Amino acid sequence: MAIFLTKDSRVLVQGMTGAEGTRHTTRMVAAGTTVVAGVTPGKGGSTHQGIPVFSGVGEAMEATGADVSVVFVPPRFAKGAVLEAVDAGIGLCVVITEGVPVHDTLTFLARARASGRTRIIGPNCPGLITPGFSNAGIIPADITTPGRIGLVSKSGTLTYQLMYELRDFGFSTAVGIGGDPVIGTTHIDALQAFQEDPGTDAIVMIGEIGGDAEERAAAYIEQHVSKPVVAYVAGFTAPEGKTMGHAGAIVSGSAGTAQAKKEALEKVGVRVGKTPSETARLMRSLLESS
Amino acid sequence: MDLYEHQAKELFARHGVPIPGGAVATTPAEAGAIATELAMPVVVKAQVKVGGRGKAGGIKVAPGPATAEEEARAILGMDIKGHIAHSVLVEPATVLVEEYYAAFLVDRANGAFLAMASAQGGMDIEEVAATSPEALVRLPIDPLTGVDQRTARLIAERAQLPEEIHAEIADVLVRLWRVMVEEDAVLVEVNPLARTADGRVIALDGKVTLDENASFRHPAGDADPGHGDDLESRAKAKGLNYVKLDGEVGVIGNGAGLVMSTLDVVAQAGARPANFLDIGGGASAQIMADGLGIILSDPDVKSVLVNVFGGITACDAVADGIVAALDSLGERGHGHPIVVRLDGNNAEAGRLILSRAAHPSVRQVPTMDGAAEEAARLTRSAA
Numbered sequence: 001m002a003i004f005l006t007k008d009s010r011v012l013v014q015g016m017t018g019a020e021g022t023r024h025t026t027r028m029v030a031a032g033t034t035v036v037a038g039v040t041p042g043k044g045g046s047t048h049q050g051i052p053v054f055s056g057v058g059e060a061m062e063a064t065g066a067d068v069s070v071v072f073v074p075p076r077f078a079k080g081a082v083l084e085a086v087d088a089g090i091g092l093c094v095v096i097t098e099g100v101p102v103h104d105t106l107t108f109l110a111r112a113r114a115s116g117r118t119r120i121i122g123p124n125c126p127g128l129i130t131p132g133f134s135n136a137g138i139i140p141a142d143i144t145t146p147g148r149i150g151l152v153s154k155s156g157t158l159t160y161q162l163m164y165e166l167r168d169f170g171f172s173t174a175v176g177i178g179g180d181p182v183i184g185t186t187h188i189d190a191l192q193a194f195q196e197d198p199g200t201d202a203i204v205m206i207g208e209i210g211g212d213a214e215e216r217a218a219a220y221i222e223q224h225v226s227k228p229v230v231a232y233v234a235g236f237t238a239p240e241g242k243t244m245g246h247a248g249a250i251v252s253g254s255a256g257t258a259q260a261k262k263e264a265l266e267k268v269g270v271r272v273g274k275t276p277s278e279t280a281r282l283m284r285s286l287l288e289s290s
Numbered sequence: 291m292d293l294y295e296h297q298a299k300e301l302f303a304r305h306g307v308p309i310p311g312g313a314v315a316t317t318p319a320e321a322g323a324i325a326t327e328l329a330m331p332v333v334v335k336a337q338v339k340v341g342g343r344g345k346a347g348g349i350k351v352a353p354g355p356a357t358a359e360e361e362a363r364a365i366l367g368m369d370i371k372g373h374i375a376h377s378v379l380v381e382p383a384t385v386l387v388e389e390y391y392a393a394f395l396v397d398r399a400n401g402a403f404l405a406m407a408s409a410q411g412g413m414d415i416e417e418v419a420a421t422s423p424e425a426l427v428r429l430p431i432d433p434l435t436g437v438d439q440r441t442a443r444l445i446a447e448r449a450q451l452p453e454e455i456h457a458e459i460a461d462v463l464v465r466l467w468r469v470m471v472e473e474d475a476v477l478v479e480v481n482p483l484a485r486t487a488d489g490r491v492i493a494l495d496g497k498v499t500l501d502e503n504a505s506f507r508h509p510a511g512d513a514d515p516g517h518g519d520d521l522e523s524r525a526k527a528k529g530l531n532y533v534k535l536d537g538e539v540g541v542i543g544n545g546a547g548l549v550m551s552t553l554d555v556v557a558q559a560g561a562r563p564a565n566f567l568d569i570g571g572g573a574s575a576q577i578m579a580d581g582l583g584i585i586l587s588d589p590d591v592k593s594v595l596v597n598v599f600g601g602i603t604a605c606d607a608v609a610d611g612i613v614a615a616l617d618s619l620g621e622r623g624h625g626h627p628i629v630v631r632l633d634g635n636n637a638e639a640g641r642l643i644l645s646r647a648a649h650p651s652v653r654q655v656p657t658m659d660g661a662a663e664e665a666a667r668l669t670r671s672a673a
Contacts, residue, residue: 076506101504102396103474106433109401114434140601143634155547160601161658164634179546181398181476208547211398234550237557238566242533245546245568247503248398258554275555275659276548 001199002130012037015072031141036064058088079104095122120184126156126176145170152190153206165280172200179246187217209235214261222268232279298496308492312381321362324380325355331383336375389482403431407449411482437467474504537562540585540594561666579615593668605640631661
């Protein structure tokens with residue numbers, strides 16, 4: 001089992017014929033993903049890497065039964081592409097694009113909420129992978145194995161690091177929710193899904209400075225998550241008022257510090273690793289003792 | 291990107307939000323000339339991107355040009371919480387009867403916009419929120435509908451602003467919302483929004499933060515050229531994601547989360563990171579050379595830690611990049627020890643490439659924690 005993305009997922013790629021879209025479609029297919037369509041306005045009727053290309057998301061869904069979209073289009077076109085997928089009624093829309101204006105993100109998230117049909121992951125995220133079955137995005141598939149750990153993270157490379165360190169146990173699904181200040185799927189959404197997923201035994205949660213998503217996740221864990229959770233938080237040394245790479249990674253005044261997030265998580269019984277490797281060791285010892 | 295007050299007010303003026311007027315001066319003589327032209331008492335305000343200017347002596351009232359020049363001389367160059375005042379805004383002094391607070395911002399937690407307003411303006415709004423939270427109203431704004439006259443009046447009512455000026459307030463709020471949307475701002479804050487003795491509602495101060503991701507829609511907006519040839523400006527010119535810190539271990543990594551984590555691990559090892567530098571997933575030779583070049587020209591740096599996890603880009607390609615970068619740097623690459631940690635895809639092949647290249651500055655440590663300890667140790671032996 002898995003969350004959000006399963007072996008039955010039928011994936012279409014918006015922006016498949018571009019450089020990034022081409023490269024990562026090849027990788028997704030190699031990882032076992034059922035990629036059924038590409039969408040590039042004006043290129044409908046052609047094929048690309050043996051996959052049919054459509055001019056619109058609606059016709060691609062109708063023709064192929066696609067239920068997941070992965071968006072690789074440049075920032076200035078991202079809003080239009082996501083709105084098109086939402087309006088066509090796609091179930092899951094994974095927005096890889098980095099640099100989407102926050103006004104655009106707020107618009108397509110509001111439209112997705114109003115539609116009640118589309119879950120959005122990202123933007124500015126590496127996507128999600130259900131190892132061995134399906135990969136929607138840019139997470140490297142060959143660094144880990146299928147297993148029973150669920151992972152949710154704001155950071156791409158820290159996701160890869162933990163997937164790699166725990167590759168002998170393997171993962172049910174790893175979800176990179178993205179480093180933007182406003183994102184479609186939160187830590188809490190993923191925690192809830194992992195709690196309900198019979199294929200997941202334990203959860204790794206990776207957070208970083210900025211906002212209060214980790215504090216809210218801690219409150220959620222206390223109330224609703226019975227599966228063991230191990231966490232890591234990045235950015236203890238980040239100075240106030242500086243954006244650390246991710247648009248959302250910023251300590252504002254006394255809000256959004258790593259220390260506050262760590263304390264909130266520990267207060268509800270979540271073990272928080274001091275380094276990514278120690279976090280992996282905490283999860284390892286937890287799984288070995290159970 | 292935070293704007294200076296005078297830049298925020300230029301945007302306000304563009305969208306019809308009433309402001310006092312006036313102009314910016316970078317010398318005392320200019321300040322005096324502006325006051326002469328205004329021919330009335332003026333306020334001289336330090337242009338710094340930090341709160342608490344007034345208390346620090348950065349805002350002064352001057353009855354005429356001579357005093358304006360004098361006050362500008364005192365304020366220009368002033369250090370306010372680490373921010374140097376390079377310019378002052380000289381405005382007509384306003385006689386005000388009441389001060390309010392109004393803001394629009396992005397509400398991260400709820401994925402929506404938020405309007406905030408209060409009848410208790412003119413003071414630190416975080417203090418108002420802490421001491422009398424009921425005095426600060428918050429109203430979620432639907433991104434699909436925005437702020438129209440009706441919503442604006444609702445904000446004014448909820449904040450219990452005087453009823454007789456609701457129409458004026460609503461008009462200002464709608465215009466401020468236009469600044470928010472049309473300029474791609476993530477924050478538009480007016481504190482105080484003042485009611486003047488002659489019955490007008492004007493923005494006496496202005497704080498605007500623009501979304502850098504939207505700069506493609508605002509090509510003219512190169513608002514802050516920066517001051518001097520510092521490392522951050524040079525890194526920015528090369529397109530690097532770099533933040534200067536105050537330690538002695540230069541740090542390069544791929545991915546924002548991994549780099550933040552690397553800084554933390556360096557601190558845990560007893561040293562201080564000199565910078566944040568994310569070279570992204572690609573980690574090409576050129577960007578590695580640019581990054582190493584910046585870090586090695588930082589006089590505070592005593593050792594360098596390169597921490598790369600090979601995911602999409604495998605470690606052998608990263609190692610080739612490091613070797614090529616060191617070749618292109620020549621002598622400059624020999625100044626300080628460079629600790630490299632490669633892990634992930636093709637890690638063995640990558641490490642072998644670095645061993646064979648045998649650059650005298652480079653030493654490899656296979657784990658992130660171990661590499662940070664080695665980089666920290668090297669700063670101590672260099673001291």
